[in-house]
Amino acid sequence: MVEKFVGTWKMISSENFDDYMKAIGVGFAIRQVGNRTKPNLIVTVDEQGTVSMKTQSTFKTSEIKFKLNEPFEETTADDRKTRTVISLENGKLVQKQSWDGKETSIEREVTDGKLIARCIMGDVVAVRTYVREA
Template identity: 85%
Template structure:
């Protein structure tokens, strides 16, 4: 089921991301860079059934490797240290991050051939859309 997410995805739009980063507690300077950065998202599978998700940009590259439904430690692009769980829910790849008593989720789904990432922190929602590179 994760197979449909495998590939290299190029960001084409980002809506409300500054407000989302504010809700996360990201500082002004990092938000400025984050708003200008259009990362590629590279999703792959290895032989052990681990999923690798790499976010690549000129600013920073982050990479996480995980098995579905198994908690792991993640250091995010904005340097938060989170406990993260990835799961598949109704065809969506859902990433739940918890840190310092807070929680955010990123729901990724394939819609009309695009990868749509919905980032939710409280009542703040950002949507980032990617297209698959050929």
């Protein structure tokens, strides 16, 4: 099921991301950079079933490697230290991050050839849309 996410994805739009970053506690300066950045998302899977998600931009590149449903420690692009678990739920890749008593989730799904990432913190939802690079 993860196979449909594999590839290089280029961001084409980002809605409400500033409000989402505010909701998770990102400071003003990093939010300014985050709002201007249009990262590529590169997803690969190795023979052992380890998934790699690399977010690549001119500002910063970050990468996480994980196995589905196995919790791991993540240092996010904005330097939060989270306990993260990623699972497949109804065809969506759902990433749940928890830190300091807070929790956020990022739901990624492939629809009509686009990868839609919904970043959810409480009632704040940001939607980031990617298309597959040829």
